[in-house]
Amino acid sequence: MKLSSIEIYRKQIGVFHATLEDLLLAIDPTFFLEGRSGWVMGIGEIFVFHGASLSNIREASPSNALPKIHSEVERGTPLYLISAPFEPHSPLKISIPEFAITGSDNQDTVAVVAHCRQDSDFNYRRQQALLDSLEQLQIGAMDRLNYPPLVEDLHRLDSIAWSDRFDRAAEAIQNGTIDKVVLSLTTTATKTPAYKKGKAMLRLRKSLPTSHLFATDSYIGASPELLVDLKNSVAISKPLAGTRETQRRGELSSSTKDLREHDIVVQSISAGLLSHTNKVKVLAKELFDAGPISHIATEIQALDLSPELGLLDLLGSIAPTPAIAGYPSDEAIELIKSLEGERGLFGGFVGFMDDTLDGEAYLAIRSVRDLGSDLLFQAGVGVISSSEKDQEFHEIEHKIHAVHHPLHESLALTHE
């Protein structure tokens, strides 16, 4: 059966009063993403499309391979959930959940939508079970306990591996193969018996309130970086680069090295968007705080896009950006692969799209991967000709601590 001949039915099966905190403590979602316009929680999967990679989206949009939708839900609500690995040749995953719960920060009403493949296929028993558990939430089975640490101390970052990687990058920069490359390191911390995914997500959300909480496959994270928000033929991207502890954020505005790293990113994204419209606006640089660390940020807007364009078409033209890969892109990706192997979801993206293929996507960073008894932490930094090995190593430490600390501290998590 050709994918495009699958028909998906979706209908709203309930509206409840519940907070995101309650839901995350009660439900272990298959997918979660809190975007600028609201959040979506996916439970189960009734359709998974693994076909296209970012590289072949550049040539042909996968949109015509997506199912036909029969909807009892208003347009503009998330339908397709996306997770894409860093490697542009690896397939990305587009799925439709069995159930989607949606809501936004400024209201405590959540809507529950069910999807199925044929209009007679709705699984009413599973629907009832989910609705019953949401009813219970309303009654207020809330977990107000003080939480002990969810993870142990972090294992040390490998400074020898860093030194080798940095030297290889410096060599490639010196011989003119690349201008910028983003190198990363990983380390682990063991989970404590108190660890639960929902609790970990709530802690990240509380500590990194300007970031976008996500969960997919074995990853959770809170991304500070908007790759693309596409709505009504207008796209917005807000790349970051340059990192300081928040107390030293002022240094970023006058650091030629960080400003240059950032310009490489802004120029590359602008060029990608210019392939779709000649109306691209680059706004003024600003400083952006992501919990304990700050970055340089620039909003880029692309106007008057063709209504035919979908979120994935735009991602195909800009990702992986030099904020996570480097410049020139192919050479940087090649070097990263030889030094780090495959990154998987780290450095890829998570996103959602509605049935008009508008949607939002965020860079998959500030994340942890669940390895079973341990969590794997990973963070990267941009290296250019004026970068210093030790300073970049400390930047990686700061980024990893921004995610580890909230999971490690002893916290009284109350619902204000």
Ligand SMILES: C=C(O[C@@H]1C=C(C(=O)O)C=C[C@H]1O)C(=O)O
């Ligand atoms: C690669 C990461 O972050 C990216 C790299 C940055 C940098 O080079 O300073 C800053 C923000 C992000 O664009 C990460 O958090 O792992």
